Each structure stands twice: as C-alpha cells, then as structure tokens.
Amino acid sequence: MAEPFKNLAWDDFRLIKAVADAKGLPAAAAQIGVNHSTVFRRLKQIEESLGAILFERHRTGYALTPAGEELVALANRLDEEITAVGRKLAGREPAPSGELRVTVPDSLLIHLLVPILAGFRERYPEVRLDIVLSNQALNLSKRDADVAIRATDHPPENLVGRRVARIAWALYGRAEDFPEPGEVTQEQLDARNWVSLGDSLGSLKAVKFVQEHVAPERVGYKINSVLGLAEAVEAGIGIGHIPCLIGDSRPSLVRLGPPDDDYAADLWLLTHPDLRHSPRVRAFLDFLAGEVARHRRFIEGEAGHQKGLAASDAAI
Structure with missing residues (x-):
C-alpha cells in the first residue's frame, strides 16, 4: 500500500474518516459538505x-476493514497535527484580527457579557466574534472554540486561564408575592411551589438542596437552563435559586435570603495553552478580565439592591 498511499490528499483522509464516523455515505456527505454520489465515487x-x-458494506451501514482502520488511525493523527500547527500559527499573529470563537452559557451572555462584547468589538474591530451558546465542555484542543467562559470550580486541567469573579446565588421569588421579603418565614417557603434545575444537573448544590429539602409535589417545574430557571421564577411558577447577577437585574424579583456561598461558582476565562499568546485571544482575555472586574460586586451579589450593569458601575 506504500506507493499508492502517496497519491492520497488530505481531503481523501477526511472523506474516509467521515464515512467511518457516520457509518454511511449520506451522513458522511453532509458532514464534509458534498453530495452522496461524490462520496461514493x-x-x-x-x-x-x-x-x-x-469498508465492508452491510445493511446497517459501512464497517471498517483492517486496512480501513489503519487509514482512519492515520487520519486522526494527521488531524491532530494539522490542528496543533494551526493553534501555534494563530499564536504568532502580529495584531488582534481574524475570527475568535467563544463558547459561553446563555445566562452569562444575556445578563453580563453582551455590552462587554460590544465594547470589545468597538476597541478591536478587526476581530470577528463567533459566539457559541453552550453549557457543555467543548474541545478547545480541536478548536471547537478558542475561548471558553465557564462557571465552574473545577476547570479542565488541559486548559489555561484566569478566575475573574465568583458568581453568587440566592433564593428568589416574585416581588408581588413577597412584599416584605426580609420577613419571609420558613413555613411560608415550605408552602410555596418551587422551580429547579433538572436532575441531570444533580451535582449542583442548589439542585441537591431542592432534592433533599423540598417535597417532590412542591417542585412543579424543572429545566436544564439557568436562564430558563430565572424566567420560570419571574413567571410565578415557583421560587428558586438563581445567580444574583440575573435575579438582581430583574425588578420583578426579590431575594428571599442572602447569597449562599455553598451554591456559588467561580467564573473562568479559559483557552488552550497553544493559543494563550495569540494576539486576538490575549486581547480578548485581558479586555474581559478588566470589564468583569468593574462589575465584580454585582456578580458576587454585593450590590443586591442595585439593578443591572449600569447600577453596578455606580456601586464600584
């Protein structure tokens, strides 16, 4: 196979890998952006x-032969090396420019980052932002994203970055339901319906609290989105724990207790080690760190009676 092997281009390896991953031609064609007949031919x-x-052709799909497995293994190694070279070249850019892909949870984007990102674009107009809304851990080694903004106490060990704040959480309800929020009793809370993040997020202490201390029949609404959770509290479906930066920015909500540090999480700006010296990545991390620092009291729940980012500016 040695001599014919020299005639293969990188696109051929990509095609073989796509068929192996998809176990069929139609899905592989969609993955690499060509039509079915082109892949077959x-x-x-x-x-x-x-x-x-x-590949062996079966009714259930395409299965790799030993020769195919060898080619796919080589394709994976080539993909890793090409990606690594791309990361290193990105780190040698002379000035902040080009596309920067950033992954961030929807709640942080809507309630904190949009005006900050607007300021970044104004300062660095040559950097084009590609925002990926996700709570999942994207593979920064594969360049699924260049920067990840995450609320976590355990950032991935293969990434580097900086902790810029600690996101406070508290129990919230509608202001119209609690005209005297500072005088709410435990009996009143026990009589209320609750909303919670879903059981798939059961490792979070706020979720564990509901599981352990709230009667199941009182939990009338679960959702796997922090932003959706705040919307449910605001709609009056129930009371619930949400980040203070969300609750304090909504005039219709009130805290039913002080922030609980057990529920808090660190806010991290993360990137791959090969990208940390890229001008656009470095400029982005530095800019966000500076802007987040200006709003830290708001994020950490210390400006509980002020509303929104403009109010948090005044509180600093």
Whole structure:
C-alpha cells in the first residue's frame, strides 16, 4: 500500500474518516459538505488506487476493514497535527484580527457579557466574534472554540486561564408575592411551589438542596437552563435559586435570603495553552478580565439592591 498511499490528499483522509464516523455515505456527505454520489465515487477511486477495500458494506451501514482502520488511525493523527500547527500559527499573529470563537452559557451572555462584547468589538474591530451558546465542555484542543467562559470550580486541567469573579446565588421569588421579603418565614417557603434545575444537573448544590429539602409535589417545574430557571421564577411558577447577577437585574424579583456561598461558582476565562499568546485571544482575555472586574460586586451579589450593569458601575 506504500506507493499508492502517496497519491492520497488530505481531503481523501477526511472523506474516509467521515464515512467511518457516520457509518454511511449520506451522513458522511453532509458532514464534509458534498453530495452522496461524490462520496461514493471518490471512495471507490481511493480503494482502487490503494488496491484495498476500506469498508465492508452491510445493511446497517459501512464497517471498517483492517486496512480501513489503519487509514482512519492515520487520519486522526494527521488531524491532530494539522490542528496543533494551526493553534501555534494563530499564536504568532502580529495584531488582534481574524475570527475568535467563544463558547459561553446563555445566562452569562444575556445578563453580563453582551455590552462587554460590544465594547470589545468597538476597541478591536478587526476581530470577528463567533459566539457559541453552550453549557457543555467543548474541545478547545480541536478548536471547537478558542475561548471558553465557564462557571465552574473545577476547570479542565488541559486548559489555561484566569478566575475573574465568583458568581453568587440566592433564593428568589416574585416581588408581588413577597412584599416584605426580609420577613419571609420558613413555613411560608415550605408552602410555596418551587422551580429547579433538572436532575441531570444533580451535582449542583442548589439542585441537591431542592432534592433533599423540598417535597417532590412542591417542585412543579424543572429545566436544564439557568436562564430558563430565572424566567420560570419571574413567571410565578415557583421560587428558586438563581445567580444574583440575573435575579438582581430583574425588578420583578426579590431575594428571599442572602447569597449562599455553598451554591456559588467561580467564573473562568479559559483557552488552550497553544493559543494563550495569540494576539486576538490575549486581547480578548485581558479586555474581559478588566470589564468583569468593574462589575465584580454585582456578580458576587454585593450590590443586591442595585439593578443591572449600569447600577453596578455606580456601586464600584
């Protein structure tokens, strides 16, 4: 296979890898952005060039042969090396420019970051932001994103970054339901319906509290989004724990207790080690760190009676 192997281009390896991952031609074609017939024709040409069958065709899909497994293993190594070179070259850019992909949870984007990102774009107009709304851990090693903004006490060990604040959480309800929030009794709270993050987020202490201290019949609404949780409290579905930066920015909500540090989480700005010296990544991290510092009291729940980012500016 050595001589014919030299005739393969990187696109051929991508095609083989796509068919292996998708276990079929239609999904592989969609993955690499070509039509089904092109994948079929090119795969046949590759196999003829190599003099080897790479896939066994079954009713359930395409299965790799030993020769195909060897090619896919090589394709994975090439993909890793090409990505690594791309990261290193990105770190040698002369000035902040180009596309920067940032992954961030929806709640942080809406209630904290949009005006900050607008300020960044004004200062660095040559950097184009591609925002990926996600609470999941994207693979920064694969360049799924260049920067991850996450609320976590345990950032991934393979990433580098900085802790810029601690996000406070407290119990909130509607102001119209609690005209004297400072005088709410435990009996009143026990009589209320609750909202909570879903059981899939059961590792969070705020979720554990509801599981352990609230009667199941009182939990009338669960959702896997912090932003959706705040919307549910505001709609009057129930009381619930939400980040103070969300609750304090909504005039219709009131705290039913002080922030609980057990529920708090660190706010991290993270990137891959190969990208930390990239001008656009470095400029972005420095800018966000500075802006978040200006609003730290608001994020950490110390400006409980002030509303929104403008009020938090005044509190500093």
